[in-house]
Amino acid sequence: MLDKVNLSDRMARIPDCWHPRIVGELNGQHVKLVRLQGEFVWHAHAEEDELFLVLDGTLRMELRDGAVEIEPGEFLIVPRGVEHRPVAEREVRVLLFEPAGTLNTGDAVDPRTVADPEWLP
Template sequence: MITIHYQAINLNEKLSKFNNLWSPKVIGEMNNYQFKLIKIAGDFEWHSHQDTDKVFITLEGEMIIDFRDGQVKISKGEMFILPKGIEMKPSSEKECHIMLVEPRSVNNDGTESELTAANDTWI
């Protein structure tokens, strides 16, 4: 029998539980998809996710995603769906809070590098 907890997830409360940048934290799952919170600032590396699309929802601040042929700004209250396989370089001038929606097994940089965050870290 599955136990259901009838309690809303408070995004601000979850965000207050960590300070490290570029390290997604899982706050929920649905149909093998995870909802993750992440804090970013500065530049990340160029990378792509070959096997899955990604959803970025900006909760606070503004993020920029550079592509080899363009750029998108995602401001507070906006979302962007990135198709799989497109090379990108996310960044933010000031600290920005984002919700990611992606399959359970996806890591933050699409590969294994010194910037790879621990996967499946719940808060």
């Protein structure tokens, strides 16, 4: 039998910010959950488009030509090659869809890089 995934239950088991966990895989893509608080690093992904679906809180996605405020129940797709910086004044909980192997920090050098995110069973 197939198992469903409850987003709140899984999110409650994530202990730290800026560290995505994998909760699903399909067609070479990963579904990840992540808690964000503060300012991330400017970066882009050379080969990967990235979807940010906000579950709780407000995510400000800074882009070189402006910023988008993403509220719960809204998503933004950042195409490959587009520089972006996620900023969360208060904690935000986000679902990510992106190709397996996508680095959270893209082309940036940053101590928050998670080279090999864990599955959250």
